[in-house]
Amino acid sequence: MLELVGVESGYGETLILHDVHLSVCAGCVHAVLGRNGAGKSTMLKTIIGQLPTRQGVIRFGGRDISNLPPNQRAKLGIAYVPETRDIFGALSVRENLQLAARLAPPNQGRNPKGWNIDEVLDFFPQLAARLNHSGHQLSGGEQQMLAIGRAMMMAPALLILDEPTEGLAPLLIEQILQKLTALKAQDITILLVEQNLHFASALADEISLMGRGQIVWHGTAAALHKDTKAQANWLGV
Amino acid sequence: MQNVAMDVSFWILQCLNALQYAMLLFLLSVGLTVIFGLLNFVNLAHASLYMLGAYLGISLAALTGSFWWALLIAPLLVMGIGAGLYFTLIARLRTAGPMNQVLVTFGLIFVFLDLVRIGWGDIALGLAAPPALSGTLHFLGINYPSYRLFIIGLGGTVMAGMWFILARTQIGAMIRASVENTDMAAALGIDVSRLFFLVFCCGCALAGLAGVAAAPILSATTTMGITILIPTMIVVVIGGLGSLEGAILGSLIIGFIDVFGAVLMPSFSALLTYALLAAVLVWRPHGLIAARG
Numbered sequence: 001m002l003e004l005v006g007v008e009s010g011y012g013e014t015l016i017l018h019d020v021h022l023s024v025c026a027g028c029v030h031a032v033l034g035r036n037g038a039g040k041s042t043m044l045k046t047i048i049g050q051l052p053t054r055q056g057v058i059r060f061g062g063r064d065i066s067n068l069p070p071n072q073r074a075k076l077g078i079a080y081v082p083e084t085r086d087i088f089g090a091l092s093v094r095e096n097l098q099l100a101a102r103l104a105p106p107n108q109g110r111n112p113k114g115w116n117i118d119e120v121l122d123f124f125p126q127l128a129a130r131l132n133h134s135g136h137q138l139s140g141g142e143q144q145m146l147a148i149g150r151a152m153m154m155a156p157a158l159l160i161l162d163e164p165t166e167g168l169a170p171l172l173i174e175q176i177l178q179k180l181t182a183l184k185a186q187d188i189t190i191l192l193v194e195q196n197l198h199f200a201s202a203l204a205d206e207i208s209l210m211g212r213g214q215i216v217w218h219g220t221a222a223a224l225h226k227d228t229k230a231q232a233n234w235l236g237v
Numbered sequence: 238m239q240n241v242a243m244d245v246s247f248w249i250l251q252c253l254n255a256l257q258y259a260m261l262l263f264l265l266s267v268g269l270t271v272i273f274g275l276l277n278f279v280n281l282a283h284a285s286l287y288m289l290g291a292y293l294g295i296s297l298a299a300l301t302g303s304f305w306w307a308l309l310i311a312p313l314l315v316m317g318i319g320a321g322l323y324f325t326l327i328a329r330l331r332t333a334g335p336m337n338q339v340l341v342t343f344g345l346i347f348v349f350l351d352l353v354r355i356g357w358g359d360i361a362l363g364l365a366a367p368p369a370l371s372g373t374l375h376f377l378g379i380n381y382p383s384y385r386l387f388i389i390g391l392g393g394t395v396m397a398g399m400w401f402i403l404a405r406t407q408i409g410a411m412i413r414a415s416v417e418n419t420d421m422a423a424a425l426g427i428d429v430s431r432l433f434f435l436v437f438c439c440g441c442a443l444a445g446l447a448g449v450a451a452a453p454i455l456s457a458t459t460t461m462g463i464t465i466l467i468p469t470m471i472v473v474v475i476g477g478l479g480s481l482e483g484a485i486l487g488s489l490i491i492g493f494i495d496v497f498g499a500v501l502m503p504s505f506s507a508l509l510t511y512a513l514l515a516a517v518l519v520w521r522p523h524g525l526i527a528a529r530g
């Protein structure tokens with residue numbers, strides 16, 4: 001479904017990603033873990049086209065998307081929930097959702113399970129009372145819910161999540177975990193970046209570890225639990 | 238008693254003058270501010286498009302024999318000139334940094350100035366208000382030129398129309414989202430460059446519209462662009478770069494300060510605007526209504 005081959009990327013003069021290889025299979029949840037500053041967010045930004053691919057190829061559904069602008073990648077069905085959530089504060093919750101829905105209707109070759117506003121509210125009932133509030137007024141947890149709901153309004157073929165648990169209270173993390181597990185059961189392909197090993201292993205079919213701008217380990221959650229050396233090398237704090 | 242009545246009508250008159258000036262400022266600043274908000278681009282030549290609107294309007298009125306045709310077509314021509322500018326210069330300058338943008342668009346002011354000199358000469362040209370609006374209206378104990386009322390109405394209509402589009406339509410939501418966070422808007426599939434181009438063209442058309450509308454009152458002169466550029470920039474800065482509400486509020490404030498300043502304290506009136514600008518910048522560096530948090 002998504003494949004990175006020898007991808008190089010960075011900011012301005014600085015190169016952050018070197019020779020990144022990653023493969024996400026259709027219907028899988030693939031988690032990428034790694035220390036602060038390892039380059040996880042940089043990789044996601046490169047996948048969605050916010051940062052240019054300097055070297056290598058990004059393929060999505062067999063098609064080379066390395067040179068497509070971000071909006072066209074979104075149209076192919078890549079939805080992104082950034083680390084900072086990036087809810088539009090000047091727009092109401094409803095408008096945030098509607099904006100994403102513009103992409104959904106044709107649904108050709110895309111996930112037929114994209115949501116409409118009612119389904120977002122079924123999934124995140126807390127947002128119902130907030131529909132007409134502006135994005136500025138949401139709590140951190142509500143922003144995260146809206147960011148996920150907004151991404152699902154795009155009827156994505158691939159849902160990319162950057163640290164969805166960051167800064168949330170344990171109870172909320174558990175709630176988001178449940179919600180994402182429910183999404184997984186719907187066969188939606190998810191690429192998840194996480195710091196929280198428990199959260200990632202509860203959800204992921206496959207795990208990759210990232211260190212210093214490269215994928216340094218790849219396997220299942222069970223294999224990672226046994227591989228204490230990899231944990232110590234690439235995750236330990 | 239006679240004096241009080243005189244006084245009241247005098248102030249009503251000044252209020253209408255201020256309102257009319259504010260509407261001209263609004264038509265200019267709204268394009269400038271939205272273009273800045275979206276493109277992060279300072280187009281100093283925006284006021285030159287206003288001047289071009291006035292001159293093109295005068296020629297078109299002569300050609301078609303109708304002010305109304307001029308009011309309709311001149312903004313479209315100015316929009317075409319804006320589109321040409323966009324493809325030749327502005328699209329390329331978008332990533333060139335503010336200093337280069339200021340230098341190039343400052344240079345453009347003189348290019349347009351000379352082009353107008355070559356095309357229309359150096360003397361002020363007038364434009365007659367259309368017959369239907371050439372008289373005065375009597376109300377609230379005053380006589381007021383109907384053409385000036387028309388400008389107030391035109392500005393108000395554009396204001397309401399823009400508010401409706403920005404606040405109530407999908408394309409308006411797309412624009413607000415792109416002003417706030419370009420990257421996230423693109424990640425949602427919005428073709429931000431096309432949206433920017435569209436908004437840029439509309440902003441240019443409004444500058445042209447302001448130019449034609451101003452011609453019957455102010456006459457077209459080669460300095461009209463430069464004269465209005467400074468107050469327009471001040472409106473944009475105190476209102477808040479990129480903010481429609483800011484442009485409305487800023488235009489009204491500067492319109493009223495300018496007109497009432499000239500009446501109440503003529504010797505300080507020029508200073509008043511700048512004092513206000515400084516005060517706003519100290520108190521709210523992002524303007525009265527900031528578009529970005």
Ligand SMILES: Nc1ncnc2c1ncn2[C@@H]1O[C@H](COP(=O)(O)OP(=O)(O)OP(=O)(O)O)[C@@H](O)[C@H]1O
Binds near residue numbers: 011037043
């Ligand atoms: N906008 C930027 N400009 C320049 N360098 C950046 C920028 N954003 C991140 N970096 C650098 O790129 C490197 C990788 O950052 P990145 O955000 O991808 O890490 P991360 O793995 O997502 O970390 P975290 O877990 O803290 O989110 C870091 O060294 C960081 O300082």
Ligand SMILES: [Mg+2]
Binds near residue numbers: 040083162
């Ligand atoms: Mg990160």
